[in-house]
Amino acid sequence: MAESEENYLNSDENQDPLTQKIMFKDGICLENGQYLAPLEIAYQTYGQLSAAKDNAILICHALTGDQYVTDINPISKKAGWWSNMVGPGCPIDTNKYFIICTNVLGSCMGTTGPRSMREDGQKIGRWGADFPAITIKDMVNAQKMLIDHFQIKQLFAVIGGSMGGMQTLQWAVSYPDQVYAVIPIATSSFHSAQNIAFNEVGRQAIFSDPDWRDGEYWRYGVTPYRGLAVARMMAHITYLSEDALNRKFGRRLQERLKDSSFPIFGEVFQVESYLHYQGSNFVRRFDANSYVTITRAMDWFDLSHAYDGDLVQAFAHVKSRFCVISLSSDWLFPTSRSRVIVQALNRVGARVSFVEIATDKGHDAFLLEEPDLDITIRGFLSGIEEQRRLEHYAS
Amino acid sequence: MRLDQRCIIDMIKQQSKVLDIGCGDGSLIDYLCRYHQCDARGIEVDMSYVTKAVGKGLPVIHGNADFDLQHYPTGGFDYVVLSRTLQAVNRPREVLQQMLRIGRYAIVSFPNFGHWTLRLQLLLKGRMPMTNVWGKYWYETPNIHPCTMTDFVNLSRKEGYKIERWMAIDDQGGRAPWERSIRLANFFGEQALFLLTR
Numbered sequence: 001m002a003e004s005e006e007n008y009l010n011s012d013e014n015q016d017p018l019t020q021k022i023m024f025k026d027g028i029c030l031e032n033g034q035y036l037a038p039l040e041i042a043y044q045t046y047g048q049l050s051a052a053k054d055n056a057i058l059i060c061h062a063l064t065g066d067q068y069v070t071d072i073n074p075i076s077k078k079a080g081w082w083s084n085m086v087g088p089g090c091p092i093d094t095n096k097y098f099i100i101c102t103n104v105l106g107s108c109m110g111t112t113g114p115r116s117m118r119e120d121g122q123k124i125g126r127w128g129a130d131f132p133a134i135t136i137k138d139m140v141n142a143q144k145m146l147i148d149h150f151q152i153k154q155l156f157a158v159i160g161g162s163m164g165g166m167q168t169l170q171w172a173v174s175y176p177d178q179v180y181a182v183i184p185i186a187t188s189s190f191h192s193a194q195n196i197a198f199n200e201v202g203r204q205a206i207f208s209d210p211d212w213r214d215g216e217y218w219r220y221g222v223t224p225y226r227g228l229a230v231a232r233m234m235a236h237i238t239y240l241s242e243d244a245l246n247r248k249f250g251r252r253l254q255e256r257l258k259d260s261s262f263p264i265f266g267e268v269f270q271v272e273s274y275l276h277y278q279g280s281n282f283v284r285r286f287d288a289n290s291y292v293t294i295t296r297a298m299d300w301f302d303l304s305h306a307y308d309g310d311l312v313q314a315f316a317h318v319k320s321r322f323c324v325i326s327l328s329s330d331w332l333f334p335t336s337r338s339r340v341i342v343q344a345l346n347r348v349g350a351r352v353s354f355v356e357i358a359t360d361k362g363h364d365a366f367l368l369e370e371p372d373l374d375i376t377i378r379g380f381l382s383g384i385e386e387q388r389r390l391e392h393y394a395s
Numbered sequence: 396m397r398l399d400q401r402c403i404i405d406m407i408k409q410q411s412k413v414l415d416i417g418c419g420d421g422s423l424i425d426y427l428c429r430y431h432q433c434d435a436r437g438i439e440v441d442m443s444y445v446t447k448a449v450g451k452g453l454p455v456i457h458g459n460a461d462f463d464l465q466h467y468p469t470g471g472f473d474y475v476v477l478s479r480t481l482q483a484v485n486r487p488r489e490v491l492q493q494m495l496r497i498g499r500y501a502i503v504s505f506p507n508f509g510h511w512t513l514r515l516q517l518l519l520k521g522r523m524p525m526t527n528v529w530g531k532y533w534y535e536t537p538n539i540h541p542c543t544m545t546d547f548v549n550l551s552r553k554e555g556y557k558i559e560r561w562m563a564i565d566d567q568g569g570r571a572p573w574e575r576s577i578r579l580a581n582f583f584g585e586q587a588l589f590l591l592t593r
Contacts, residue, residue: 383452
């Protein structure tokens with residue numbers, strides 16, 4: 001092993017010894033026909049699985065999220081990304097439910113992805129840019145393997161926002177009998193041209209970084225930090241709303257600057273330094289090849305694709321109860337896209353609830369304090385729990 | 396629960412599929428699900444009501460009677476309920492058509508504009524009537540299509556709908572005693588309730 005590669009390994013701070021992991025030696029057959037073996041899945045669980053194994057909730061994380069839903073994230077040392085939603089007494093109550101969250105296929109927090117060592121005998125070392133193209137369906141199929149491993153016949157619910165929301169929809173379509181309820185939040189049944197365009201700008205930023213080295217940066221002991229940071233900055237803008245940015249920063253200048261000076265270079269406005277901070281924070285925890293792989297998976301996503309573009313056909317056999325949630329100021333996945341999902345579900349007579357949460361915080365609002373979101377999720381879960389009890393009595 | 400909703404429940408067979416348009420906080424569908432073994436769902440235009448209803452675990456979507464009914468399958472429900480909403484929709488005739496496309500039965504309730512107090516006010520004052528039921532000035536009311544019971548009967552005839560049952564309801568929502576003659580009910584009934592089929 002080259003010395004630089006050794007450094008890369010040692011600097012691999014995303015490997016936490018506490019992470020739960022499982023290895024599937026036979027691997028997984030991907031949608032593109034390629035076999036990926038072995039398959040390792042990193043996950044976290046919270047709460048207790050009931051004896052009847054009927055209280056499991058799968059939570060699907062967003063693009064750059066991870067399996068550390070609640071508690072302290074062992075890598076960033078910050079609170080989990082949904083610790084206000086998941087926990088004892090929270091809307092998704094760990095006293096009642098057994099929560100599972102996996103790191104998605106292709107990511108870099110322990111599940112097999114471009115950082116993983118390849119064992120297909122074709123090349124020595126890590127997958128890097130050779131990692132096969134994966135899809136949202138592949139991610140869901142990998143999650144399914146873990147659920148089967150737990151011998152859970154039916155998940156009580158699958159919940160996720162943004163890319164996680166895409167996975168929830170895919171679950172309902174791919175495994176109609178295995179999900180009792182589905183909560184897709186701030187998401188879409190397809191990635192639009194605009195969505196793809198934003199992702200492409202991010203990828204091009206990464207590719208144009210001189211340290212990208214055709215995706216083999218780890219062989220040279222470098223990482224395309226700058227490109228990845230730019231990609232993150234751009235994406236971050238799409239996660240917020242104009243109002244949220246204005247409220248937070250307005251046109252305020254950096255402290256040291258006077259109104260009379262007109263510098264061109266350096267950080268001038270406070271919003272700029274905020275973005276720089278977001279970008280630099282991100283590159284410490286995320287892998288560039290994973291970013292490229294997963295954004296591509298989102299781009300491929302179109303639930304109706306296999307059904308001649310007819311979303312109604314895609315939903316024809318769903319059995320789950322849906323609670324579709326959109327955010328009023330989300331312009332990445334606007335409410336109109338949730339309505340498309342709801343209308344298609346109505347056409348097949350599916351049981352669907354639909355709430356638009358009034359917020360000015362943009363796409364990211366589902367990760368922040370939103371009392372109406374809490375009320376909706378808590379109420380929906382308790383409602384379907386009661387319905388399931390009634391069904392049990394009836395049968 | 397509102398008294399007029401009691402009358403509606405009396406018209407609905409147990410274990411049927413019900414769509415409640417303009418379901419408010421969902422109290423009708425809540426009752427139907429819990430005590431009538433129905434598969435009941437709702438549409439509501441006011442978001443705060445939707446959040447409240449879903450927060451209670453009810454299958455309610457944010458939507459509008461004028462636009463969202465077209466997305467429901469033909470014959471998908473046994474009953475489609477429109478209570479105290481007909482007068483506020485943009486296209487009442489089309490909404491009725493959609494209701495009877497989606498459901499075998501349509502249950503429609505509305506405040507009766509033919510009530511004698513309204514007639515009297517208009518006659519004596521020459522101004523748009525104001526009563527408990529019609530409690531807002533003409534320029535701030537959401538009710539853009541008020542009608543009388545006779546109007547509704549005429550429309551149903553014209554569209555070829557069969558009126559299975561009808562009743563007049565008083566201000567509180569309880570049944571009013573005008574069961575024989577629609578003309579009398581139109582004069583004395585404050586609210587109207589109809590059960591239609593195709």
